[in-house]
Amino acid sequence: MNITIRNAKKEEILEIRKLRIAAYEDHIASIPDKHWKALKKAISSQADQQPGVDLLVAEVNGDILGSVALFPAKTDAYEGYVDELDYPEIRVLAVIPQARGKGIASALIEECIQRAKTKGYSEIGLHTGDFMKDAIALYERYGFERLPEHDFEPADDGIIVKAFRRSI
DSSP states (O other): OOOEEEEOOGGGHHHHHHHHHHHHGGGGGGSOHHHHHHHHHHHHSGGGGSTTOEEEEEEETTEEEEEEEEEOTTSOTTTTSSOOOSSOEEEEEEEOGGGTTSSHHHHHHHHHHHHHHHTTOSEEEEEEETTOHHHHHHHHHTTOEEOGGGOBOTTSSSOOEEEEEEEO
16 A cells, blocks of 8 residues: 655645544444533544644545654644644644554554754653553554653543653
């Protein structure tokens, strides 16, 4: 499979947001409704349109199968939940369910790491819900390590959004 990672086009933003929701809907049954609503709001927000954010898509045969946003260091990637950090953050990584296990998430992560390196950073971070077991396993395989001091609880329901960081 030939995966092309590229910057998203403005006219693709709505499609990307729908893709994110489809990708994250897997978790509806494992989290309270209030948390799903908070998550859906976060992944559908316009936070990825802030200056300096790289909104990327993974394309295969002309179809967008995944996306990710790379937030620059010292930005409010989490709309007030986390202090501004000194390294870029991978955010809203999403791959449509029927395209999982084909290297798309890995290609998006690798592109984010490369872009952060190119910009002169020695670290890159991310946050993910503690219920996203497959995502956590993927990030740990990439060498991301826990950073509990930057965890947060967005819906006051006991579900923690866990912080990770790795050297690059």
